[in-house]
Amino acid sequence: MSLLSPVAALGRVTLGLLAHLGRVAIFAAQVVSHIFRPPWYPREFFHALMQIGWFSLPVVGLTALFTGGALALQIYAGGARFSAEAVVPAIVAIGMVRELGPVLGGLMVAARVASSIAAEIGTMKVTEQIDALVTLSTNPLKYLAVPRVVAATLAVPVLVGVGDAIGIMGGWLVGVNRLHFNSAAYLKNTMDFLEVWDVSSGLIKGAAFGFLVALMGCYHGMHSGRGAQGVGAATKAAVVSASVLIFAANYLLTELFFS
């Protein structure tokens, strides 16, 4: 074995990764360019909007509810160490709208939506339905990817907004019933400390995460391998890559918005 073998192996991996990133970037650029060019498929868009937005509401809502409650308990326990229990409403609200609402909402949508998009499109690919679309003069990217990406980009901020409200309500429920806060004082504290930018920055994050989730689902579905194993691998890759990209984008957007 040559001394340079490990370096060559590292180089191969790096080149492979860069090539993969390049393919994803080209795919994203194609999707975005098709958003502004007809034909558009409103029926597929509204169907995707229902699937991604409406049907994700229970899972996002429950996640936010329990996270808000747990956050209130943690902040109360931590704040008690230096007599700062009163910050619970403010920290729950800011924590939910700036970070936990968008990130956890994005992750739950990634688990639910990226997997289902990748499995659906991957199955269409292995059963030649995508080839059939082409022979029927329909661009698969425009017909399958664009409606899903646009729907997710619009639906996830709404889900995040609803999740934020439910998360704050979870904190309020625990604060009032378990930690014996005064209900009106808790709500006033929440409203006093929240700023418009806290909420809107979280919604912008939600839009970015929605775009990434649907993009990864469509990309991995369209590049799915053959057979059940290929579709399974595409589904797994879609969820993993969407989740990692959500964390990376969250850091970058937080740097951009708040540093």
Add this chain to the structure above:
Amino acid sequence: MIELSGVHKTFGSNKVLRGVDLTIASGTSMVIIGGSGTGKSVLLKCILGLVTPDAGQITLDGQDVTRGDRDAFLARFGMLFQGGALFDSMRIWENVAFRLLRGTLKRSKTEAREIAIEKLRRVGLGPHVADLYPAELSGGMQKRVSLARAIAAEPEIIFFDEPTTGLDPIMSGVINDLIREIVTEMGATAMTITHDMSSVRAIADNVAMLHGGKVRWTGPVSEMDATPDPYVQQFIHGRAEGPIESLR
């Protein structure tokens, strides 16, 4: 007329097509035969532009298929896929009328549905299947629906990829007869890929055998049985012994 000259296609280290030359005259039915993995489906996908050849030229009525208006080019084709390739989220009539519900051939929903039901009737399916989903139909019925979709926009050229695979002999006979009747009454150019010899005899005007990435033999179906080519003879008689290597 469809003309292929020197078409090559390689996937990784696998040279699938090694210089295919073939001519399919307008209004005739060409059947491509050959063993599994000889590149029959790849050849068909090259013509449609679903796979890009590495070398060679494919022309339709003298025009290079890679140039010109792609939508106008594809509008001339209909295709029946091996597994049907029906869209399982859509009802049967929506599958059949897919092309009539969008794009340049768009009709009103009512008109598209009427045409879909008429095409379903043409392939022997009643109007009661129109509102079902593909998963509710048997394999033979799905093939018929796929055939109805292929002819819905009355294309000039129809491709059939393994039209009888997975069907019992009676249903295979029904599908073969339907293909022959429809191609004749529409005056369409047809290209069929199969290794079912009963399909070849029922559908073909001309036959081409693909082997080793090239057209090994081509000629009228009436001359197929008499050809001395040992590859063709081994294939059409299904012999294990002969020049075509088989794994045992």
